Amino acid sequence: MTGSGANRFQTGVAKRLYRWLWRGLGGAFVWLWVAFSLGILAWIILAAFKRNDTVFADLWSLPDSIEGENFSDAWGLLNLARTSFNSVLTVGGGTFLTMAVSAPAAYALARMGFRGAGGLTAFFAFGIGVPVHSIVIPLFLGLSEVGLSNSLTGLTIAYVGVSIPFAVFLMTGFFRSLPTELEEAATMEGAKPVRVFFSVMLPLAKPGMVATSLIVAVGLWNEFLLALTLTFDEAKRTIGIGLLNTFGAMRYTSNWVGLFAAVVIMIVPMTVLYTWMSRRIIEGLTVGATR
Amino acid sequence: MVKSVGVLPGSMRRPRTSLHRQPGRSVPRQAGIFLAPALIIYLLIIVAPTVATIWISLTEWKGIGDEATFVGIDNYRRLWQDETFRASFNRTLTILVVGGVIVFACAFVFTMLLRELRSRKFVRAVIFFPNIVPPVALAIAWGVLLAPRSGLLNGFLEAIGLSSLTQTWLSPDLFFGSIMAGLIWIYTGFFATILMAGVDRVPNYFYEAAGLEGASSRQLFTRVTIPLTWDVLSVSAVLWVIVAIKTFEFIYALGGSGTDPSAASWTLPVHMYVIALGNRSPILALGQGSAIAVIMVIMVGLLVVLLRRLMRRGVVEF
Numbered sequence: 001m002t003g004s005g006a007n008r009f010q011t012g013v014a015k016r017l018y019r020w021l022w023r024g025l026g027g028a029f030v031w032l033w034v035a036f037s038l039g040i041l042a043w044i045i046l047a048a049f050k051r052n053d054t055v056f057a058d059l060w061s062l063p064d065s066i067e068g069e070n071f072s073d074a075w076g077l078l079n080l081a082r083t084s085f086n087s088v089l090t091v092g093g094g095t096f097l098t099m100a101v102s103a104p105a106a107y108a109l110a111r112m113g114f115r116g117a118g119g120l121t122a123f124f125a126f127g128i129g130v131p132v133h134s135i136v137i138p139l140f141l142g143l144s145e146v147g148l149s150n151s152l153t154g155l156t157i158a159y160v161g162v163s164i165p166f167a168v169f170l171m172t173g174f175f176r177s178l179p180t181e182l183e184e185a186a187t188m189e190g191a192k193p194v195r196v197f198f199s200v201m202l203p204l205a206k207p208g209m210v211a212t213s214l215i216v217a218v219g220l221w222n223e224f225l226l227a228l229t230l231t232f233d234e235a236k237r238t239i240g241i242g243l244l245n246t247f248g249a250m251r252y253t254s255n256w257v258g259l260f261a262a263v264v265i266m267i268v269p270m271t272v273l274y275t276w277m278s279r280r281i282i283e284g285l286t287v288g289a290t291r
Numbered sequence: 292m293v294k295s296v297g298v299l300p301g302s303m304r305r306p307r308t309s310l311h312r313q314p315g316r317s318v319p320r321q322a323g324i325f326l327a328p329a330l331i332i333y334l335l336i337i338v339a340p341t342v343a344t345i346w347i348s349l350t351e352w353k354g355i356g357d358e359a360t361f362v363g364i365d366n367y368r369r370l371w372q373d374e375t376f377r378a379s380f381n382r383t384l385t386i387l388v389v390g391g392v393i394v395f396a397c398a399f400v401f402t403m404l405l406r407e408l409r410s411r412k413f414v415r416a417v418i419f420f421p422n423i424v425p426p427v428a429l430a431i432a433w434g435v436l437l438a439p440r441s442g443l444l445n446g447f448l449e450a451i452g453l454s455s456l457t458q459t460w461l462s463p464d465l466f467f468g469s470i471m472a473g474l475i476w477i478y479t480g481f482f483a484t485i486l487m488a489g490v491d492r493v494p495n496y497f498y499e500a501a502g503l504e505g506a507s508s509r510q511l512f513t514r515v516t517i518p519l520t521w522d523v524l525s526v527s528a529v530l531w532v533i534v535a536i537k538t539f540e541f542i543y544a545l546g547g548s549g550t551d552p553s554a555a556s557w558t559l560p561v562h563m564y565v566i567a568l569g570n571r572s573p574i575l576a577l578g579q580g581s582a583i584a585v586i587m588v589i590m591v592g593l594l595v596v597l598l599r600r601l602m603r604r605g606v607v608e609f
Contacts, residue, residue, distance in 0.1 A: 015507075022508070026404040033401075034417045037476075040432050041420075043443060047435075056441035060450070105329035108322040115319075120326070127337045129591035131537045133560050134584030137567065137577055138343035139336065141355070161336020164329050193321040222425035224540065229568065243427050247544065263428045270423050278416045281423075282484055 048074075048260040055257055074261035077249065078242035079234070087239040090152055090227075091220045094159030098167050099213050101160070103205070106171030107197055111183070121172060127165030135162075136229050143230060155230050155238075162226065163216045170215065170284060174208030175201065211284020214277055218270055239266055341588065348581035359578075366582040375554055376583075379562040382467060386558065387535040387594075390471055394478050394531065401483035402490055403512060415487065418480030426540035433473045433545055437461050461545075463555040470542055470556060477541065478534060482527055489523030490516060525602035532594045536587055539564065559587050 047055050048070055049063035074080070108114075109121045139158060140149060148154030178201065186196045202209075224240035231237065237245075246262045249255075274281065348366055352359035370376045401418065405411040421429055436443045437460035445457040460469045497515050506514065517524070539560040546552020552561060567580025 019508070026400065029400060030404055030408070030414060034414055037417055037420060040436060040443070044432060044435065056438075059441070059443060059446040101328040101332060104325040108325035112322045112325070114322045117322075124329075124333065126592070127333060129533045129537075129588070129595060130337055130341055131539075131560055131584065131587050131591075133539065133563050134344050134581070134588055135337060135340035137347065137581065138340035142335075142340065142343075144355075157332070158336055161332050164333045165337065168329060194324070197325070218423050222423075224425070224427065225564075240425060240427065243425065244544070247427060247431060259431065263431055267424050267428055271420075274416075274420070274423050278419070279412075282415065282419060282488075 044260050045264055047257060048264045050257055052255060052257045070257045070261035071265065073255065073258040074246070074265055077246040077255075077258055078239060078262050078265065079237065080239070080242070080265065082235060083237050083239040083242040086152060086237060087221060090156045090159060090238060091217055093156045094163060094220050095213050095217045097156070097160045098163040098216050099209060102164055102167035102212075103171055103202065103209060104197065105164075106168045107175050107201055107205075109168070110172045110175035111201070112193070121168075124165050124168045127162075128169060130165075132162060132225050136225065139226075140229055150231050150233055150236060152231070152236060155227060155236075158226050158230055159220050159223070163220065166219075167212050167216055170212045171205070171208060174205050174212070174284075178204050207280065208284060210277075211280045214273065214281050215284060218273070218281070221270060242266075344581045344584050344588075347577055348579075348585045350578045352577045353575045354577055362578065366579045367586075370579060370582055370586075375557070376562065378554070379557040379559055380586075382557065383536060383559045383590075385467075386471065386474060386538070387532065390474055390478075390535060391531050393471075393475050394482055395527075397475065397479040398483040398486050399512075401479065402486045403508070403516075405483075405487060406490060411487075415480075415484055419484050420480065421477040422481045427544045429473070429477060430541050430544035433469070433541075434461070437469055463553060466546075466553075466556050470545060473541060473545065474538060478531075481534075482531065485527050485530075486520065486523060489520035492523075493519045521602065525598065528598050528602065529595050532598065533591055536560075536591055536594075559583055563587070 043059075046063060050061075050070075051064075054061075078084075105124075109117050109124070143149045143151075143154040143158070148157065182200050182204070183196055186200045191199070222240060224238070224244055227238040227241050228244070231241075243262055243266050246259055250259055347359070349361060349363060350359040351362050351366070401414075405414055408414065439445065439459045439461065442460070444460065448454060448457050458465060460466075493515065497519065498511060501511055501515050537560060538558070542556060542558060542561050543552060543564065546556045546561070552565075557565065563580045563583035566576045566583075
């Protein structure tokens with residue numbers, strides 16, 4: 001700070017210039033990225049209303065008329081009546097059961113302070129790193145063994161299994177982040193751990209439960225490898241497989257607009273959920289990951 | 292109510308010692324009741340199949356109806372000598388390292404820029420969005436963007452008079468680069484979101500104090516942000532390792548609609564899927580496929596332990 005006035009003025013200008021550049025370039029970077037992402041989304045949504053013969057001929061035009069024809073095509077291509085029912089059943093059931101078993105486990109790991117809790121937490125976390133690929137063959141054989149291959153029950157159980165590691169990981173973070181006072185008070189009043197868990201900690205952890213179940217549900221809704229290998233009846237297909245099949249059929253039908261309509265149908269429920277709950281999803285993910 | 296979770300003061304976080312640690316045996320037994328259901332399902336669905344995969348990787352086997360022959364480490368040896376496998380392995384490494392550097396660089400830029408931006412919630416929601424869309428749909432979008440004749444990118448380049456820059460983005464030469472670009476687009480939002488949450492937890496007075504001392508924004512970043520978000524960084528690095536090694540659906544679906552993608556785009560999981568399960572013409576090399584699966588698990592395990600070790604130091608408690 002001992003430099004001459006002119007010098008200080010110079011560094012001041014340089015600093016301002018630098019900041020201005022950084023702001024300008026940075027702003028451009030951020031908004032281009034955002035525009036790009038929204039642009040692709042908007043294009044696909046618009047394309048879902050266009051006609052197949054012109055959709056690629058004139059990329060930037062708006063649809064001439066809003067017709068639902070593509071969507072009724074997509075409804076059939078996705079076999080939506082059947083696949084959405086299967087998806088809701090397996091994703092809903094899988095998410096509910098995942099939470100029912102993961103929340104108590106995470107609570108025990110985070111709060112009960114028994115010997116080996118750290119190791120067991122790491123043991124659960126190991127499951128996050130296991131690629132679904134590396135379990136799918138034995139899993140299929142095991143489920144066949146007990147008569148649960150090609151069954152929605154089997155798929156739901158598999159969904160619970162693959163969701164447990166991440167759910168336990170996130171919920172452990174949540175339970176760690178909760179204040180200890182209420183729990184201590186309840187324990188001193190003589191409440192048993194089960195009671196403490198259900199009447200004190202579970203209500204406190206509700207935001208975490210909501211966020212974790214949303215994250216689990218989104219992941220399972222978009223899942224397709226397990227559904228592809230563990231079920232094979234048309235009647236047992238989930239919506240993810242429906243989309244993959246629609247995509248696969250493209251090579252013969254070239255019904256692109258139908259495919260775009262199918263994409264729109266598939267991402268609508270998650271998008272609605274996301275716009276409505278994005279703060280919770282993001283907070284859930286980050287609280288779990290940052291504690 | 293929601294917010295209260297995110298903004299607990301430092302003293303309330305990570306209660307390492309729990310008052311439940313009473314003398315007596317009742318605590319482990321209670322913990323057992325809490326843990327048993329999750330543990331049993333986890334053991335049956337994840338752990339046991341993983342162990343079984345290790346066993347299958349030591350055999351030659353074409354699936355149900357075929358007698359598995361024990362071949363020791365032959366599958367691994369053959370993979371090691373296989374050019375295609377090494378190329379797949381290198382691609383996975385490239386995603387891990389090069390992709391990782393770019394994803395984290397972009398995520399950091401977002402984190403720093405959005406700290407001051409008023410519409411940060413909106414931007415964050417948009418850049419995170421690809422992570423809630425099914426990877427198949429993302430692959431369809433990426434295909435539409437990069438399609439050779441009628442793709443959006445080439446169409447856009449022509450529209451603004453830069454037709455010399457148009458490329459056949461999905462040709463074998465450029466295919467892997469296009470995949471990388473797609474993965475960067477998808478995952479930057481994910482990691483930026485996590486890093487931003489870490490930065491949000493840093494109390495503002497650190498920045499104010501450093502600012503009063505005359506710190507430049509670069510110094511704020513290297514001296515305040517990085518050290519104070521070190522644990523979040525370490526979790527993010529671990530998550531990236533897992534994501535980079537596991538990522539499959541996007542590549543698989545981009546590679547071909549319903550067909551197995553050409554070998555020029557294979558990464559470890561795609562390679563494993565094609566040779567073991569395949570779509571049109573599975574070779575059903577379950578032994579070799581399982582060997583690749585085991586290699587992936589080992590890679591994740593080693594890298595996670597290594598990263599944890601390397602990044603354990605330097606955590607600043609505040």
